[in-house]
Amino acid sequence: MDSSGRIERALTAAFARAEADEPPPQLIAAMRHAVFPGGARVRPSLCLAVAGACGDDAPLLTDAAAAAIELLHCASLVHDDLPCFDNAPLRRDRPSVHAAFGESVAVLAGDALIVLAFEALMTAAHVVPDRIAALHLILTRGVGMPHGIVAGQAWESEPGAPAERCRRAKTGALFVAATMCGAISSGASPTLWSALGERLGEAYQVADDLLDAIGSHEESGKSGGRDAALGRPNAIAELGVDGAARKLRQLVEATVEAIPPCAGRNVLSDLVRFQAKRLVPQQLGKSAA
Amino acid sequence: MDSSGRIERALTAAFARAEADEPPPQLIAAMRHAVFPGGARVRPSLCLAVAGACGDDAPLLTDAAAAAIELLHCASLVHDDLPCFDNAPLRRDRPSVHAAFGESVAVLAGDALIVLAFEALMTAAHVVPDRIAALHLILTRGVGMPHGIVAGQAWESEPGAPAERCRRAKTGALFVAATMCGAISSGASPTLWSALGERLGEAYQVADDLLDAIGSHEESGKSGGRDAALGRPNAIAELGVDGAARKLRQLVEATVEAIPPCAGRNVLSDLVRFQAKRLVPQQLGKSAA
DSSP states (O other), rough: OOOOHHOOOOOOHHHHHHHTTOOEEEEEEEEHHHHHSSSSHHHHHHHHHHHTTTOOOOOHHHHHHHHHHHHHHHHHHHHSSSSSTTSSSSETTTEEEEHHHHHHHHHHHHHHHHHHHHHHTTTTTTTTTGGGGHHHHHHHHHSSSSSHHHHHHHTTTTTTOHHHHHIIIIIIIIHHHHHHOOOOTTTTOSSHHHHHHHHHHHHHHHHHHHHHHHHHHHHHSSSSOOHHHHTTHHHHHHHHHHHHHHHHHHHHHHHHTTTSSSTTTHHHHHHHHHHHHHHOHHHHHHHHH | OOOOHHHHHHHHHHHHHHHSSHHHHHHHHHHHHHHSOSSSHHHHHHHHHHHHTTTOHHHHHHHHHHEEEEHHHHHHHHHHHHHTTTOOSSSSEEHHHHHHHOHHHHHHHHHHHHHHHHHHHHHTTSGGGGHHHHHHHHHHHHTTTTTHHHHHHHTTTTTTHHHHHHHHIIIIIHHHHHHHHHHTTTTOGGGGHOOOOOHHHHHHHHHHHHHHHHHHHHSSSSOOHHHHHHHOOOOHHHHHHHHHHHHHHEEEEEEHSSSSSTTTTHHHHHHHHHHHHHHSSHHHHHHHH
């Protein structure tokens, strides 16, 4: 089964547990809306790719970790779109969760997805029990305090927050978790793999800033220009469009260089370049990717 | 060390990880505000009491589970108080988290406390590794879908929701998790202990409804009369004050009877009666406790 099939199967298995025994219909519908159909599944694909490069000797454990990462990512988007944060009406070209189901259901959907993520991981604990605590702690570090997604979202609203730290926590931390989980689930040392996640997270953030500033609605699937409207630190405000595009090119190369020596190095390099190309707004595509 | 000391020590240890390395100051302050100083710590005390009755052969694991339960409880209160739910200005006789820190920080504080709860449990995985997955899955069941706190909160806003199921999920599920975790952390079978959690959860819900309806501000530490104002299903609307007080007396006796045969049965019975007495509004105290 290819990566995409493995990820969707693992997400579906996680939902099967949440959906058992007639759950509250609005909440489960909102959770589904947040996760299916998905975006590019960039983070779980990265997790699977790193696992593949490390031998992937426990694929069910890898799949559970990948599903957990995607569920945590989706949870963060649901809460990030809330009226008290971005107040975003659109996500993936459809109404955001709070726009479709109301604010209270959206808060609960985010909460429930966080819990479901950890549950999805732990139901695979029996596959290789002595890898589970390390996987779990890498995930909590990626989303929790003091360095994970919630910290990044909090930095965004702190006056005088360090921009670099904010970005690293908000975007980089879950990329780092994805690469490190891929290594741990396959019995490899995770430390070699964190730099790849860091570089990819930085590249992704710059690409996202470019999409927000100059991408078409079709490319981003959401309302553009929000960084500028909300006065948030972003690469365009710092470097201009050309400078940001240049930085993105450098970061993609740095990402490729951060791949540790391994059997799957070529496959991983191709994946990084493919993702980079996909993320760059078409009007810059030729030069940046 | 007594139960209270163990619980505060475990909560403080969990915060030490979240507070390392200069976290976003508003968010960490909001998380602290939600957890310290605590309420009665009913659920973690219950977890420790059950563990004690089962031998408590791995106290550090029990303490971590108890801290996780309390953190999940505090997280649910933070989100439940939000403007889109109860819009409660007060909690434990102080401003609620969103009233003190704003709505966006309150959403993030709830999220971060959920993550911290699971992290607190997993950092004790090494104590007895083969008990950790069962503990974790009991916790996710207590807070997640389809039967945990988030499901209970969602049922509250579903038209025509089954009142009994709503209450069991919103209050009972975490009491059940507390008793079952106490058993598992001590190597005992959890199934014998779920009935105690269920009965105690029911008793607690009726006591909470009584406090909301007729308790003084000093007793509840929050604004009263919210069930009636929000039209939520509650024991007073169903049974009247006298009927609810009668039901509470019956539930306390049913709770004591639900304690399985064990060495610590008397200690547990005393704890249940003590908690029941503490929870009953003073004007009913003599007859109900």
